[in-house]
Amino acid sequence: MQASAQHGRGAATNPPNRFVRLTLAPDPDISPDESPSPKTIFLQDKTRTAIATNESPDIGFEASLNPYRGCEHGCVYCYARPFHEYLGFSAGLDFETRIMVKSDMPELLRNELASPKWQPKTISISGVTDAYQPIERRLKITRRCLEILAECRNPVGIVTKNALVKRDADLLSQLAANRAAVVCLSITTLNNELASIMEPRASSPRARLDAIGALTAAGVPTGVMVAPVIPGLNDEEMFAILSAAAKAGATFAAYVPLRLPLAVADLFQQWLDQHFPDRKEKILNRIRSLRGGKLNNSEFGKRFHGEGIWDDQFRTMFELACRKMGINEKFPKLSTAAFVRPNRSSEQMTLF
Secondary structure, three states, X not given: XXXXXXXXXXXXXXXXXXXXXXXXXXXXXXXXXXXXXXXXXXXXXXXXXXXXXOOOOOOOOOEEEOOEEOOOOOOOOOOOHHHHHHHOXXXXXXXXXXXXXXXXXXXXXXXHHHOOOOOOOOEEEOOOOOOOOOOHHHHOHHHHHHHHHHHHXXXXXXXXXXXXXXXXXXXXXXXXXXXXXXXXEEOOOOOHHHHHHHOOOOOOHHHHHHHHHHHHHOOOOEEEEEEXXXXXXXXXXXXXXXXXXXXXXXXXXEEEEOOOOOHHHHHHHHHHHHHOOOOHHHHHHHHHHHOOOOOOOOOOOOOOOOOHHHHHHHHHHHHHHHHXXXXXXXXXXXXXXXXXXXXXXXXXXXXO
């Protein structure tokens, strides 16, 4: 029995965790339509560090900050889904409904930036999951982290699919005054119906364009990320998205072809069965053409670009659109020149 789509969710099931032998199987006597929709549960993540680092040659930043693990936006194609398996969860519905919350992150961040070991560098927010997903509206963990970054003028780059980012225009404009902030809104489609299927709990395309305008008006360098580009589904919209973003005020742009690492490949195929069965094989064949005959290629240098005719087409379309719209193809360079080391948190000071 094929699982039916869950209202407001990207994934329809919880596939087995590759690290856990025990799996839960649905009762075959119960129709998927009769199963209750899963509710989101927020769990405390007692992490001991705020700033994560990476040495990947494919990633354009060295340090990142992720206030949450898992993401309620529910984008079925999200490359971060397999990370949830390290927590004992599934990359499927668990990723959207079991959200780890790092409540102590602002205090941890302050102490790490105050340490003499910290060498100021750009910190990327949302390197794994979206720091502006719905719960941020209430918890404000990302905002409290930005308050600290603004206080010490440490440069920050943000990628998000949520218009909530414009709430923090005051802090981002302070950072931007010292060439220490850049924001990129990820827009995959201008079609509201398609967006509601691809990204069920993210902001609407119009709201994201409005956020670009609001941040640009506040003096924050703001761009657009067309990601992921899915051949046969949304690739024909690249020109229209870049045009709309430029009119909204975007000054730079980037794009990333679809990646389907590990469990994401099966989840995406199941999603196609539910929503686009007539286009499934066409889309999958084009992805294989883009990824050297496979649904995913994790090889360094090809993960974010792909290869072959479709990669060439995406690049040509992107460059043409950027030239016509007057958009820079590279993110603005940020500066650490204004950095000042903050005081440690009061909790830490009591130890001395």
